[in-house]
Amino acid sequence: MGESPPDLPEAAERRLASGAFSSGLSVSDFGACLEMGLEPVGLVQGFCAMHQGNYAMGAGLSRSLSPYGGAGGGYVQNYQCPHGFISNEHRAWGQNYEQTWVQDAWSHGFTSAYQRMLEEATTLGAHGVVGVIDTETPLGDVGVTEFHVRGTAVKVLDTPAPTSSPWNTYLAGQRLAKVFEAGYAPVSIVASVSSVRVWAYCVTEYLMEGFAGSMWTNATNASSAVEIDQIVTAQAWSRQRVRSAARAQLHGDALHGADLRLVEREFEKGDLEIQAVLRGNRIRRFKEFDALPVPQPTVRLS
Amino acid sequence: MTNRDPATSPIDAKAQVRRAVASLEGKAPNEESTTSDLSIDEELNLHSIGWEPVELVSGVSLFSTPVGLWNWGEGEIASASEAHAQAFKFATKRIHKEAADAGGHGVVGVEVERRVFSTHIEVTLLGTAVRPVHAPRVEANTVFVSDLSARDFTLLTVAGWRPLGLATGASFVYAPRRTVGAALQQKSQNVELKNYTDAMYSSRESAMERMQRDALELKGTGVVGVKVVEGPMSFAAHAVGFAAWGTVVRLAGEAHHSVRPTMVVSLNDVEVAFDAQSLR
Numbered sequence: 157m158g159e160s161p162p163d164l165p166e167a168a169e170r171r172l173a174s175g176a177f178s179s180g181l182s183v184s185d186f187g188a189c190l191e192m193g194l195e196p197v198g199l200v201q202g203f204c205a206m207h208q209g210n211y212a213m214g215a216g217l218s219r220s221l222s223p224y225g226g227a228g229g230g231y232v233q234n235y236q237c238p239h240g241f242i243s244n245e246h247r248a249w250g251q252n253y254e255q256t257w258v259q260d261a262w263s264h265g266f267t268s269a270y271q272r273m274l275e276e277a278t279t280l281g282a283h284g285v286v287g288v289i290d291t292e293t294p295l296g297d298v299g300v301t302e303f304h305v306r307g308t309a310v311k312v313l314d315t316p317a318p319t320s321s322p323w324n325t326y327l328a329g330q331r332l333a334k335v336f337e338a339g340y341a342p343v344s345i346v347a348s349v350s351s352v353r354v355w356a357y358c359v360t361e362y363l364m365e366g367f368a369g370s371m372w373t374n375a376t377n378a379s380s381a382v383e384i385d386q387i388v389t390a391q392a393w394s395r396q397r398v399r400s401a402a403r404a405q406l407h408g409d410a411l412h413g414a415d416l417r418l419v420e421r422e423f424e425k426g427d428l429e430i431q432a433v434l435r436g437n438r439i440r441r442f443k444e445f446d447a448l449p450v451p452q453p454t455v456r457l458s
Numbered sequence: 459m460t461n462r463d464p465a466t467s468p469i470d471a472k473a474q475v476r477r478a479v480a481s482l483e484g485k486a487p488n489e490e491s492t493t494s495d496l497s498i499d500e501e502l503n504l505h506s507i508g509w510e511p512v513e514l515v516s517g518v519s520l521f522s523t524p525v526g527l528w529n530w531g532e533g534e535i536a537s538a539s540e541a542h543a544q545a546f547k548f549a550t551k552r553i554h555k556e557a558a559d560a561g562g563h564g565v566v567g568v569e570v571e572r573r574v575f576s577t578h579i580e581v582t583l584l585g586t587a588v589r590p591v592h593a594p595r596v597e598a599n600t601v602f603v604s605d606l607s608a609r610d611f612t613l614l615t616v617a618g619w620r621p622l623g624l625a626t627g628a629s630f631v632y633a634p635r636r637t638v639g640a641a642l643q644q645k646s647q648n649v650e651l652k653n654y655t656d657a658m659y660s661s662r663e664s665a666m667e668r669m670q671r672d673a674l675e676l677k678g679t680g681v682v683g684v685k686v687v688e689g690p691m692s693f694a695a696h697a698v699g700f701a702a703w704g705t706v707v708r709l710a711g712e713a714h715h716s717v718r719p720t721m722v723v724s725l726n727d728v729e730v731a732f733d734a735q736s737l738r
């Protein structure tokens with residue numbers, strides 16, 4: 157056991173020092189780890205319950221209602237009504253803006269839980285953490301999310317004690333074995349988030365209500381379909397941002413097995429919150445790839 | 459690169475892991491990072507034919523449809539078919555541009571997500587740009603977009619074919635109202651509803667014809683891995699839709715290379731899912 161990390165509860169330190177190992181691996185993944193010379197030493201976990209502040213810089217209750225109010229230094233794009241029409245019911249302007257405080261809250265919650273998991277692994281003297289699983293669950297209170305990151309800490313047999321933070325990966329078992337065989341070393345998990353709020357202006361609102369052929373939607377041909385530019389731009393930006401944020405964590409390594417998911421929450425027609433999350437494994441090449449023979453198709457007789 | 463015969467030179471997995479872990483003590487490589495959503499199996503498949511992943515790329519488009527479009531009517535719902543075609547075309551154009559900008563020669567494993575709402579149609583494409591290992595950029599018009607998995611792309615390449623792009627076709631058609639007399643007469647009978655059957659045939663034919671036209675425009679000889687989605691709309695049961703898409707292919711050389719599968723008889727019981735020895 158090394159020095160106590162700052163976030164590790166005293167009870168956890170006692171439990172981890174007790175001697176018996178625990179593992180979140182399936183039996184097959186456990187067997188595969190032993191074959192690779194990875195000895196499970198403990199199921200390590202990190203938690204963080206994160207509240208998203210509505211008064212944070214740029215957040216809903218602190219930002220101006222002006223269309224030019226900005227969004228805490230993030231991406232902003234304004235849309236002006238082309239009809240020259242003013243009324244309470246007509247949305248004269250719209251905006252796509254990056255919800256930097258949502259991203260910051262997510263990153264803070266995820267990173268804290270992740271670091272706490274690594275602290276437990278470090279306490280156990282582990283070289284790495286395999287089979288990482290992360291979840292985010294809304295708690296009862298509005299705007300509170302529980303981040304939970306867990307995995308199995310492992311020691312590499314016949315290797316000196318680790319001198320740096322444990323490497324970690326979402327993979328375990330045979331898939332991890334194949335990563336090593338392909339000439340890659342797992343470095344860390346990578347996760348990034350982007351959040352965009354879309355305030356529809358009149359054209360977007362009408363298009364989302366299905367008025368593509370009307371005089372209000374700038375249709376050049378009343379019977380033709382019209383692209384909903386504001387939503388397309390927001391979605392494309394969201395995916396682009398989450399990829400750039402992940403890339404910034406790679407430092408020349410590769411991101412492998414990425415999983416990019418986009419979730420939309422619609423409040424009114426065209427009024428959306430778009431959140432994209434990207435997860436994957438950062439891996440580093442440690443040897444030239446031994447090319448496999450070109451695979452041969454087989455027919456299995458049973 | 460060296461070719462290793464797994465039968466005669468088994469891998470020392472433990473030594474390999476020790477070497478990999480030791481390499482992490484050094485600095486990160488000063489190389490351009492790559493991103494991909496491929497699994498390790500898919501990446502190994504690509505490597506076996508000398509290709510590598512470059513960048514995770516995507517394209518999206520939403521097209522609005524005119525109000526009142528899904529009300530009762532007859533014949534094809536042309537604006538919906540057009541919205542679907544345009545959304546697919548623009549999403550493809552965008553993923554193609556991202557792949558070309560990243561230096562990819564093509565995109566494989568494209569996940570096609572299409573959603574049809576009463577007010578608009580949305581198409582999202584997400585895949586990994588790939589290229590022959592360390593190959594320089596190519597002209598953007600030669601970059602292909604394919605929904606074939608890396609495994610199928612490998613097999614296609616080995617067989618002497620190459621993907622050219624995505625082809626798609628969709629058609630939405632009204633199932634015409636039955637007369638009141640016909641509806642009453644059929645109420646107690648086992649009877650085919652010809653209006654629906656005819657609408658399905660009509661939308662199928664238009665959609666397949668459009669997909670085939672796409673394939674010919676790309677100068678392909680056929681479409682493989684065609685996916686089909688058909689049925690009534692959840693918000694308009696009197697309208698049916700049919701959409702098809704797949705990868706356009708053409709022979710890369712003179713002739714198809716025959717890939718003969720090898721017959722194998724597994725000695726494992728099907729119940730035995732794990733064998734630690736196989737990892738050695």
